[in-house]
Amino acid sequence: MPHRALVVTLALLAVTAALWLLHVFGRTLPTGALVAAWLAMTAAMGFALFRRARIRRAAALGAYLREGSALRHRFRGGWLMASTRLALGAALALALLLAVLRLDDGRAWAALVASAPVLGAAVLWLQQRLAAHANAVYLPELAWRLAAAAVGVVLVAVLVALAFHRAYPALGDATLEQAVWHMADAERARSAFAQALLQAAAAKDGLTLWLAQQLMPEPGASLADALGWLVVLGEETLFVWSYLTLCSAWLLPITYSEADARTAS
Amino acid sequence: MRELRLDCTWPDALAAAFAAVITGVLLWLVTNVAPRDWPAPPVMPVTVDGEHYRVGPAELEWLESFSELHFTAGEQAAREIVAAEIDARLDAIFADARARVPQFADWYYSLRGEYTRLAMAALSFAHLAEPDYVARHAAAILFPDDAWESGLAALQGAAGAALAAHQERVRSGWLAEVTRRLSDRRVPPPLPGAATDAPVDLDRLLQDLAARERAAFTTRVSVSTVAAAGAAAAGSAAARAARTGRLAARGAGRGAARVGAAAAGGATVCAPSGPGAVACALVAGAAVWLGTDWALLSLDEHFNRDELVAALEGSLEELRAQVALALEESYDRLIAERYGAARREIRKEFVPAEAGARVGH
Numbered sequence: 001m002p003h004r005a006l007v008v009t010l011a012l013l014a015v016t017a018a019l020w021l022l023h024v025f026g027r028t029l030p031t032g033a034l035v036a037a038w039l040a041m042t043a044a045m046g047f048a049l050f051r052r053a054r055i056r057r058a059a060a061l062g063a064y065l066r067e068g069s070a071l072r073h074r075f076r077g078g079w080l081m082a083s084t085r086l087a088l089g090a091a092l093a094l095a096l097l098l099a100v101l102r103l104d105d106g107r108a109w110a111a112l113v114a115s116a117p118v119l120g121a122a123v124l125w126l127q128q129r130l131a132a133h134a135n136a137v138y139l140p141e142l143a144w145r146l147a148a149a150a151v152g153v154v155l156v157a158v159l160v161a162l163a164f165h166r167a168y169p170a171l172g173d174a175t176l177e178q179a180v181w182h183m184a185d186a187e188r189a190r191s192a193f194a195q196a197l198l199q200a201a202a203a204k205d206g207l208t209l210w211l212a213q214q215l216m217p218e219p220g221a222s223l224a225d226a227l228g229w230l231v232v233l234g235e236e237t238l239f240v241w242s243y244l245t246l247c248s249a250w251l252l253p254i255t256y257s258e259a260d261a262r263t264a265s
Numbered sequence: 266m267r268e269l270r271l272d273c274t275w276p277d278a279l280a281a282a283f284a285a286v287i288t289g290v291l292l293w294l295v296t297n298v299a300p301r302d303w304p305a306p307p308v309m310p311v312t313v314d315g316e317h318y319r320v321g322p323a324e325l326e327w328l329e330s331f332s333e334l335h336f337t338a339g340e341q342a343a344r345e346i347v348a349a350e351i352d353a354r355l356d357a358i359f360a361d362a363r364a365r366v367p368q369f370a371d372w373y374y375s376l377r378g379e380y381t382r383l384a385m386a387a388l389s390f391a392h393l394a395e396p397d398y399v400a401r402h403a404a405a406i407l408f409p410d411d412a413w414e415s416g417l418a419a420l421q422g423a424a425g426a427a428l429a430a431h432q433e434r435v436r437s438g439w440l441a442e443v444t445r446r447l448s449d450r451r452v453p454p455p456l457p458g459a460a461t462d463a464p465v466d467l468d469r470l471l472q473d474l475a476a477r478e479r480a481a482f483t484t485r486v487s488v489s490t491v492a493a494a495g496a497a498a499a500g501s502a503a504a505r506a507a508r509t510g511r512l513a514a515r516g517a518g519r520g521a522a523r524v525g526a527a528a529a530g531g532a533t534v535c536a537p538s539g540p541g542a543v544a545c546a547l548v549a550g551a552a553v554w555l556g557t558d559w560a561l562l563s564l565d566e567h568f569n570r571d572e573l574v575a576a577l578e579g580s581l582e583e584l585r586a587q588v589a590l591a592l593e594e595s596y597d598r599l600i601a602e603r604y605g606a607a608r609r610e611i612r613k614e615f616v617p618a619e620a621g622a623r624v625g626h
Contacts, residue, residue, distance in 0.1 A: 006280040013287055020295050027303045109295035117288055169456065178453040185452075188303040 004254065008120035011250045016112050019100045019243070023109070026101045027198075031191040038090075038097050041246060046089030048249035050082050052141055057081070059138040089245070096242035098201050101194070102187075103239075105166065111158045112243065115151050119247060122147035144251065148244045155243075159236040160229070171206070172213045179210035310455075313443055313467040318450045325465070328443065329615045333608055335442070339435035340604035346427050347596040351589055354420035359585045362407040366577045369406045373573065374566035376559055407581070424596065436471060443467070470614045 022037060029037075054077040061072045103109065126143035134142050171179040183206030187198040212228045309325055311318040320328065372378040385398035395401070 003276070003280060006284055009284045010287065013284075013291060017291055020291070024298060024300045026300075028301045104300065106296040110292050113288060113291045113295055117284060170458070171456070173457040175453065178456055181453045182456050188305050190303045 005121060005124050008124060008251060008254055009117040011254065012116035012120050012247055013113070015247050015250050016109075016116050019096075019112070019246075020109055022097070023100045023103060026097075026194070027189040029191060029194075031193045034097070034191050034194050038093055041093035041096060042086065042090040044089075044249035045093050045242070045245045046082075046086035048245060048252055049085035049089050050077070051252055052144070052248065053077060053081055053085055055138060055141045059135060059141075062135070062137065092238075092242040092245055094197075095238055096246060098197055099235075099239040099242070101189075101198060102201060105162055108159055108162055111155060111162075115155055116247075119147060119151045119244075120251075122151060123251065144248055148248070152237075152240045152244055155240045156233070156236050159240065160233055163232050163236065164229075168209055170213070171210045174210065176207070176210050180206040182206070183209070309465055311447070311450075311465045311467060313447065314440055315468065316444070317452050317454050318447045319452050320447060320450050324447070324450070325615070327446070328465075329611065331442070331446075332439065332611045332615075335439045336435065336604055336607050336611065339431070340600055342435075343428055343431055343600045343604070344593075344597060346431050347424050347600070348593055350424045350427050351420065351592045351596070354416065354423060355585055355589055355592075358408075358412070358416040358420075359581055361412065362581055363578055365407050365409075366574055366581070369403055369577065370566075370570055370574055372402070372406065374562050374570060376555065376562065379558065379562060420592070428600070432475075436475065440471070465614060467614070470610055473610055 026034065057075065057077045058072075061075060065072050123143050126146050127139060130139060130143055130146075169183070174182075180203045184199040184203040187195060187202045189195040189198055208228070208231055215228075306321060308319045308321050311320050311325075311328070381402075382399060389396045389398065
């Protein structure tokens, strides 16, 4: 299915390109445009999370309940599942929006761009390879989870490595107030809403950096050092998770349509 | 089981090439195109009292105009303070002088005073003594023991201290208002080693002003010749008062009368004395001369003392007004010079601020 692979690749590249455009012009956009972008991302991610949750639920119900049981329909996932996934999607969309606006490292963007065709090819390849073994209802989700896990781990490793080699401001001689204020003050945006969010994120970075440089002035193998990098790892994981969730939303019409049709019945 | 087809057809190759081109273009874009920054608002760093502030163009304009107005009002208040200090100190100095006017009148209408004046006039005529003996003696009586110099020095010291204290109040009031107004614009100090814009350093401005004014108000002002002459001027005024009007005519009349009375008195008393008549005439004539002089002086004092005292007091009042005016002019020049320097310092310090204001508008 090379044309399908092309569509998937182009779809994922479109997601990455859209995020990059948001990065390039996001600070000059008015609040309305940013809120619209956030709502669109929330809708897409919430919808994708909901659909995938229903597929997982259908697979679980198929394992525990008899064919034709009314409970299958009752527990297939309704408003409660939709609302929790929408809330999760809103939080992930906000985290992704902020991360995208603040991701100034061109190498990180290159990694995201490079991951798009790899991810699309991996999903399709896994779908074909696992078709003979996996439950047809669960196949798209299984293929996606395996592909996303593999690509996600590599992406997180790349982003953490880039963070490790990045230059950070020296805050060893600064007070906590100085560190937080000056980090937050460097963030500018046309939208007051966006600027407040960016400054909050920058203040968090200032706090983390200040604590890191106060607690572990010299890089070493201490527990504090490990905890500091765990924070970086957590941030990058959240970013990659939200990015892949948005990508999965774009893949829904292409790779999940058959499974959706089956779970909806 | 569906298999991934790896055999490459033309459409497949074209699709792959298209995806590769799109990916390549996107890679180039993300690594070469910088994000659009939103410009920071035009703000100027300001340091006051060791604290750091960031203020916008409107607040900078307010800060500049408020500083000018505040120091201008301080200048006006400084003039009023100096005028009050000059009035109070000169009142005390001239009250003492007025209290000594009767003492000068007593001396003036005494025989000793009369003959001292005559003797000093004769010596002065023969270039054996300084002229203006009356003026110098009047100065010695009205302002004894360098009372004028010490009084003037005390006045300048008190005025300098009052001006310095006032200036301190002006500065602290300015600082309190600026700090209150900018309190919500306070920011932490710059990061150590970070390159920052040169701030509007109001601490430096305050230090410069304080240094200038300490030097200015603790040194004595250069007063005019009227004020510096002081006691001498007062003596000259007293001498002029004594010489004016009928006083001088009375003095000339006394000279003619005493000569005639002495001659007549000596001839009358010593006519029967025989060989001792000449000596007798001299003694009798001298006695009559002195008596006549004393009587004329008493008569002169009776009719003219009040006029002399009034003339002397008037002269002192006139002198006081001249001295007060001279001192106020001297201090006005000093205050105008110092506060003008303060305003120039303010404008100089706010030049970057004006540039910031232009950017903001």
